[in-house]
Amino acid sequence: xxxxxxxxxxxxIAVSGLGLAIFAAPGLAAEIGPLPQxxxxxxxAELGKRLFFDKRLSGDAAIACASCxxxxxxxxxPDALAPGYPGNKHFRNSPSLINTAHKAIWNHDGRIGTNLNxxxxxxLTETYLMNxxxxxxxxxxxxxxxxxxxxxxxxxxxxxxxxxxxxxxEYLKTLTSRGAPFDDDKMSHAAKRGMKLFTGKAGxxxxxxxxxxxxxxxxxxxxxxxxxxxxxPMRHQAFLSYALFMGVENIYNLKRDPGAHVQTHKADGSxxxxxxTPGLRELTYTAPYMHNxxxxxxAEVVExxxxxxxxxxxxxxxxxxxxxxxxxQSDLVEFLQALSGEPLSGKEFVWDQPFPAEYEAIANWRKxxx
Amino acid sequence: xxxxxxxxxxxxxxLAITMVCASASENMTVVSQSGEGVVxxxxxxxxxxxxxxxxxTTPEKVELGKMLFFDPRLGGDASISCASCHDQAQGWAWSExxxxxxxxxxxxxxxxxxxxxxxxxKQFWAGSASSGESQARSAARGGVAGNGESDxxxxxxxxxxxxxxxxxxxxxxxxxxxxxxxxAISAFERTLIADNTPLDAFLRGDNSALSPEQKRGKKxxxxxxxxxxxxxxxxxxxxxxxxxxxxxxxxxxxxxLAQITFRFEQYAKGSTEEMYRSIKDDAGFYxxxxxxxxxxxxxxxPLRYIAYTAPYMHNxxxxxxEEVIDFYDRGxxxxxxxxxxxPKNKTDLIKPLKLSDQEKEDLLAFxxxxxxxxxxxxxxxxxxxxxxxxKAELLEAEK
Numbered sequence: 001x002x003x004x005x006x007x008x009x010x011x012x013i014a015v016s017g018l019g020l021a022i023f024a025a026p027g028l029a030a031e032i033g034p035l036p037q038x039x040x041x042x043x044x045a046e047l048g049k050r051l052f053f054d055k056r057l058s059g060d061a062a063i064a065c066a067s068c069x070x071x072x073x074x075x076x077x078p079d080a081l082a083p084g085y086p087g088n089k090h091f092r093n094s095p096s097l098i099n100t101a102h103k104a105i106w107n108h109d110g111r112i113g114t115n116l117n118x119x120x121x122x123x124l125t126e127t128y129l130m131n132x133x134x135x136x137x138x139x140x141x142x143x144x145x146x147x148x149x150x151x152x153x154x155x156x157x158x159x160x161x162x163x164x165x166x167x168x169x170e171y172l173k174t175l176t177s178r179g180a181p182f183d184d185d186k187m188s189h190a191a192k193r194g195m196k197l198f199t200g201k202a203g204x205x206x207x208x209x210x211x212x213x214x215x216x217x218x219x220x221x222x223x224x225x226x227x228x229x230x231x232x233p234m235r236h237q238a239f240l241s242y243a244l245f246m247g248v249e250n251i252y253n254l255k256r257d258p259g260a261h262v263q264t265h266k267a268d269g270s271x272x273x274x275x276x277t278p279g280l281r282e283l284t285y286t287a288p289y290m291h292n293x294x295x296x297x298x299a300e301v302v303e304x305x306x307x308x309x310x311x312x313x314x315x316x317x318x319x320x321x322x323x324x325x326x327x328x329q330s331d332l333v334e335f336l337q338a339l340s341g342e343p344l345s346g347k348e349f350v351w352d353q354p355f356p357a358e359y360e361a362i363a364n365w366r367k368x369x370x
Numbered sequence: 371x372x373x374x375x376x377x378x379x380x381x382x383x384x385l386a387i388t389m390v391c392a393s394a395s396e397n398m399t400v401v402s403q404s405g406e407g408v409v410x411x412x413x414x415x416x417x418x419x420x421x422x423x424x425x426x427t428t429p430e431k432v433e434l435g436k437m438l439f440f441d442p443r444l445g446g447d448a449s450i451s452c453a454s455c456h457d458q459a460q461g462w463a464w465s466e467x468x469x470x471x472x473x474x475x476x477x478x479x480x481x482x483x484x485x486x487x488x489x490x491x492k493q494f495w496a497g498s499a500s501s502g503e504s505q506a507r508s509a510a511r512g513g514v515a516g517n518g519e520s521d522x523x524x525x526x527x528x529x530x531x532x533x534x535x536x537x538x539x540x541x542x543x544x545x546x547x548x549x550x551x552x553x554a555i556s557a558f559e560r561t562l563i564a565d566n567t568p569l570d571a572f573l574r575g576d577n578s579a580l581s582p583e584q585k586r587g588k589k590x591x592x593x594x595x596x597x598x599x600x601x602x603x604x605x606x607x608x609x610x611x612x613x614x615x616x617x618x619x620x621x622x623x624x625x626x627l628a629q630i631t632f633r634f635e636q637y638a639k640g641s642t643e644e645m646y647r648s649i650k651d652d653a654g655f656y657x658x659x660x661x662x663x664x665x666x667x668x669x670x671x672p673l674r675y676i677a678y679t680a681p682y683m684h685n686x687x688x689x690x691x692e693e694v695i696d697f698y699d700r701g702x703x704x705x706x707x708x709x710x711x712x713p714k715n716k717t718d719l720i721k722p723l724k725l726s727d728q729e730k731e732d733l734l735a736f737x738x739x740x741x742x743x744x745x746x747x748x749x750x751x752x753x754x755x756x757x758x759x760x761k762a763e764l765l766e767a768e769k
Contacts, residue, residue: 059517060447061474087448127522131446133513135637136475139630227764233529233755240525252528252545255759255767312769359626369647370633
């Protein structure tokens with residue numbers, strides 16, 4: 001990878017005369033190009049970083065955000081399906097959190113469409129994820145003198161749920177891609193050929209567009225089901241609990257992941273199996289791919305699209321066999337790899353100091369205010 | 371304050387009257403020292419376990435309830451069950467001051483025994499659950515108890531074929547409903563009855579069941595020590611709420627984890643901002659009534675099975691019955707001179723008793739007559755999860 005702090009590339013490719021908005025309507029593809037670094041408050045972000053790596057933010061204090069969003073894996077997890085909370089396992093692939101602050105809709109099914117503050121709350125409190133009663137979380141933070149100081153320095157006052165929900169998003173804003181050959185105009189010839197295919201013959205750009213390579217929409221590409229979701233009761237219980245809560249009907253006969261159906265609830269089920277277009281940055285760190293981790297390598301991903309995607313009666317009409325040659329497929333992979341930048345796994349992004357093994361008692365407890 | 375009429379409920383009065391009628395013929399009644407003409411229901415043998423009409427006891431339901439009672443999958447991270455904090459080897463309770471709590475936490479109150487608990491009109495130390503069924507639900511879900519969530523616990527049951535079958539047979543559920551898990555557990559708990567005590571035998575007419583020492587203790591219990599004022603009727607509780615002067619838990623001074631739970635409970639149970647900032651003790655019945663005169667009041671605990679349920683009091687302040695007797699003898703003051711953090715609410719019923727050493731020994735001997743054999747059961751074998759579908763069924767599914 002090239003030297004750090006290279007000036008942002010100037011490579012802006014117009015793929016549509018109209019496409020300017022990042023979250024364009026289907027068919028109005030936005031320009032691909034570099035992502036802006038987001039302005040962050042370093043003191044708040046530092047607090048968010050400590051919280052992100054702190055296992056005391058889960059119900060039984062066994063897992064942290066970073067347990068499923070690992071820095072060395074592009075803030076995702078190398079298993080096809082994420083581990084989830086102890087006592088169950090998850091039913092979807094852990095998405096990368098790099099560039100998550102550039103999104104407007106979150107989760108593979110797009111079920112949260114407000115802001116990262118809500119996403120943070122959702123992930124912390126969700127039973128099968130971190131199962132955290134936030135009132136206990138707040139009091140745990142208040143019991144740690146390091147947090148008492150850091151919350152104060154960050155301007156949040158005493159440790160609080162609200163402060164946690166602000167600080168973690170502030171940290172996530174620091175996780176913006178940097179140093180990708182694509183951004184720095186350092187792509188190989190093969191990658192440049194791949195980019196032409198991406199924006200042209202292969203048609204990837206019709207959904208993977210804008211600086212984060214996503215249209216922010218849900219599509220059905222026919223990704224095969226990951227049967228582990230249904231065959232492993234540890235995963236199936238999380239899936240069923242989710243489906244029950246989201247109001248999906250007939251959950252005990254459901255043999256597929258409903259995806260964005262949980263947003264739109266179409267009676268005819270034609271919205272079943274749609275998933276949010278993922279961004280394409282940092283893919284070299286985030287294998288395996290797709291919402292359920294069913295594809296292991298980028299070459300296989302390209303092959304999947306070349307075949308016109310998978311089998312599904314509700315598959316998007318955008319999905320057609322691409323008739324790419326082998327060398328074209330290889331060029332496309334080269335381009336996808338050129339969208340990965342420096343790993344965000346250094347000290348700047350990772351809390352590497354130990355956490356206290358026990359909670360210190362507050363001295364003179366009966367005399368001081370709670 | 372007098373024995374508070376405020377806290378008495380119509381149900382409580384009705385129950386007390388029933389108990390008096392049921393047993394007055396055989397036993398001497400004791401006139402209350404606190405109210406004109408009010409009669410304390412006498413100690414009496416345990417009656418039949420009351421069964422709610424909407425949750426009849428059947429052997430199949432009890433068996434299912436027993437399995438669920440021991441099943442950690444009815445909790446957040448599937449590592450602790452009802453039986454974890456209500457351990458039969460620890461008197462169907464937990465033998466530390468505070469209950470052990472969910473992993474990563476500690477509770478803030480003493481775990482109460484399950485034995486005979488289903489006789490009670492209300493559950494928990496401040497009576498916050500009005501049935502065994504709702505107690506089971508609250509305990510399985512509380513952040514420092516089971517920390518389970520209903521949807522996840524319900525679908526876990528559906529993935530255990532043996533449970534699916536049994537919920538269907540017992541409740542007619544096509545798929546297990548979590549509310550029926552609480553009903554089955556409560557039905558099981560109704561079978562945990564300790565009535566083979568020396569006291570029961572004595573009250574049923576076996577004069578030799580109590581030693582002379584115990585008989586003297588009984589007289590003190592009903593007379594000079596006036597325990598009967600609150601510990602009356604078959605369960606030795608009037609099921610009302612009192613502040614008897616139990617001091618705040620020392621553990622809060624030195625245990626960070628316990629301090630966390632203490633503050634959490636102020637939120638969870640509801641208090642004002644100022645109270646959250648300043649309170650240093652468990653306000654008990656206040657969290658339900660929100661009347662300041664109820665701070666530090668707790669439900670009179672039953673006395674049966676106490677030989678197995680140390681430590682005692684809502685916060686496990688005392689590890690032995692000797693300490694408990696000394697505490698009452700001093701007038702609701704502990705060895706170090708500490709009493710309740712809410713002294714205005716301390717009941718007038720608690721006064722120095724001026725018991726001699728011999729009287730204390732007699733009283734202690736009598737308290738031991740409230741316990742018979744320890745209840746031990748064989749832990750049920752727990753059924754496994756199994757997938758709902760075969761791979762072939764999944765592959766056949768059209769999409």
